[in-house]
Amino acid sequence: MIDLLYIYIFVLAAFVGYEVISRVPVILHTPLMSGSNFVHGVVLVGSMWALAHASTPFQLVLGFLAVLLGAANAAGGYVVTERMLGMFAAKSDAKPAAKEA
Template sequence: MAIEGFVAIYIFMLAAFAGFEVISRVPVILHTPLMSGSNFVHGIVVVGAMVVLGHAETTAEQVVGFIAVVLAAGNAVGGYVVTERMLEMFKSKDEQKKEAKE
């Protein structure tokens, strides 16, 4: 699916506004977890890496494409694990009690 010209510029602009807007009221305590969380979100690069490796036709393209997939998957999985661990600390009191009982 090709996205061309002004439509692409509109998408870039609206996405940028959305990005500014969704985190505009973030408290200081969440700065690092949010950085980690947004790091996870750009792990979506993994789908692009899969597509370029998927249509690779020469060995050189496969090698570079494979590097892309490996790096992107590391970004996505690592980003998720680290963020999830940071946010463990933001469990509500009830959840912590529940886990203590188990």
């Protein structure tokens, strides 16, 4: 019975999350990405804490994967945010393209 409750909460959260994100104006996307990068950093710290307190091999593998995927997610979010901010830079601030040999 409790498992069904967790599934219900997950489906409800997914639906509400989709509805909220789909209505975000384009102009707010970059600040929201920066905020979500903060959340990814918190997830990374939590996964490192879980890995530090792991005791079985299964927990160690899961903790390692959590740290690896959390770090990739946070780094990728910062790269995407940087590229998006570059799109809004003034033309005079843009770096010239490197000439290929």
